[in-house]
Amino acid sequence: MIPVLEIGGTHVTAALVDLPGRRVVHRTRSPLDPHGGAGDILGGVRRCAAGLPAPPGARWGVAVPGPFDYAKGVALFAGVGKFEALYGVDVRAALLGGLWQRPGDVVFLNDAHAFLAGEWTGGAAHGHRRAVGITLGTGVGSAFLADGLIREDGSGVPPGGRMDLTEVGGRPLEDTVSRRAILVRYGDPAADVRDIADRARAGEQRARRVLADALTALGAALGPRLAAFGATVLVVGGSMARSWDLVFPALRGGLASGGWVPDDGEPGDVVPDDVDRGDGSQRTDTPASPPGTTTGPRRVPAGTARHTRAVRPAGSAEDAALIGAARAAATA
Known part of the structure; x- marks a missing residue:
C-alpha cells in the first residue's frame, strides 16, 4: 500500500492506495483554512495524515496545486488567493520531520497532473x-x-x-x-x-x-x-x-x-x-x-x-x- 496526500484549496485527504488494484483502501479527510498561517496549514495536514496506518520509512506521494517547486518541495503560492502563508516554506522537510510515521521520502506532483494520471491508470482516460x-x-x-x-x-x-x-x-x-x-x-x-x-x-x-x-x-x-x-x-x-x-x-x-x-x-x-x-x-x-x-x-x-x-x-x-x-x- 502506498501512502498519499491530496491537498486541495480547502481540504486535505490522506489515503492508502492499492496501486495494482487501482483502489483507495483507506481515507481520512480534513478541512484546511487556505488563509491560515503556515503553522495552522501544515498542522492540519499532519493531523489528517496521523490517522493513516502507513508504515515508517514509506515513500509518500503528495498532490498539491501550484505554484509549487515540485522537485524541491517548496511552496511558491503568491497572488492565487490560497496558502500564501506557505510561500517559500520547505514543505518536504516539514513533512519528513513532522509526520509521526516518519516517511523515507516525499514525492510531490501537481494535483491536476495527478488527477489525469489516475484517470489514465484506470479511469475515464x-x-x-x-x-x-x-x-x-x-x-x-x-x-x-x-x-x-x-x-x-x-x-x-x-x-x-x-x-x-x-x-x-x-x-x-x-x-x-x-x-x-x-x-x-x-x-x-x-x-x-x-x-x-x-x-x-x-x-x-x-x-x-x-x-x-x-x-x-x-x-x-x-x-x-x-x-x-x-x-x-x-x-x-x-x-x-x-x-x-x-x-x-x-x-x-x-x-x-x-x-x-x-x-x-x-x-x-x-x-x-x-x-x-x-x-x-x-x-x-x-x-x-x-x-x-x-x-x-x-x-x-x-x-x-x-x-x-x-x-x-x-x-x-x-x-x-x-x-x-x-x-x-x-x-x-
Whole structure:
C-alpha cells in the first residue's frame, strides 16, 4: 500500500492506495483554512495524515496545486488567493520531520497532473494514448498526457501545460472560468456556484447564460489545443463538473467551435455516481440520456466501435488524484 496526500484549496485527504488494484483502501479527510498561517496549514495536514496506518520509512506521494517547486518541495503560492502563508516554506522537510510515521521520502506532483494520471491508470482516460484533463473549481487546473507521461510542452500544450496561463479576450482564462469569475458576473453576493446551477435548472435565464458563457469560452479556448495535441479524450473533474447536465452542452459547443468536435460518447459511458442529473438526485443504473438533454451524455452500448473524440466527466476526481499520487511515488 502506498501512502498519499491530496491537498486541495480547502481540504486535505490522506489515503492508502492499492496501486495494482487501482483502489483507495483507506481515507481520512480534513478541512484546511487556505488563509491560515503556515503553522495552522501544515498542522492540519499532519493531523489528517496521523490517522493513516502507513508504515515508517514509506515513500509518500503528495498532490498539491501550484505554484509549487515540485522537485524541491517548496511552496511558491503568491497572488492565487490560497496558502500564501506557505510561500517559500520547505514543505518536504516539514513533512519528513513532522509526520509521526516518519516517511523515507516525499514525492510531490501537481494535483491536476495527478488527477489525469489516475484517470489514465484506470479511469475515464484509460486506453487513450493522448488525453487532456481539466479540473473546474476555485480555478482551472489542466494536464496533457501522451503515452502515460505528462507533457508540459509540444504541439497544442500551453506553457507548462497550464491552461490558466492562457488568455480569453485579452484577459487571463480564470477571469472568465473560475468560481470567482462566475460569482462576479452573476452579481449576487449571497449565491455560490451551486446556487447558480440550481437556479439555471429551475429556468432562470441569467443563471443559465452566466454558466453557459463561461463554459463555452473554456471549450473555445481548449478546442484548438486539443486538436493540435491529437487528444482523443477530455476528462473533466472538480466541483463544477458535478453539474454535468449544465457543463456538458456548453463545453461541447465551445469545443466544436474551437475545432475539436466531440463524438456523442464512448462504449459504456454513463454519468458517474457523484454527478448531478439535474433533478436533485444522483445517477442509478439507468442509462443516461443523449447529449444536449438535461441529464448529460448517453450510454453507448458495449461493443460499439470506439469513438475518436470523447468528453467524459470524472467518476471521482479525488480518487483519481490519490491514485495518480501513488503512481508518482511508486515510479520515483
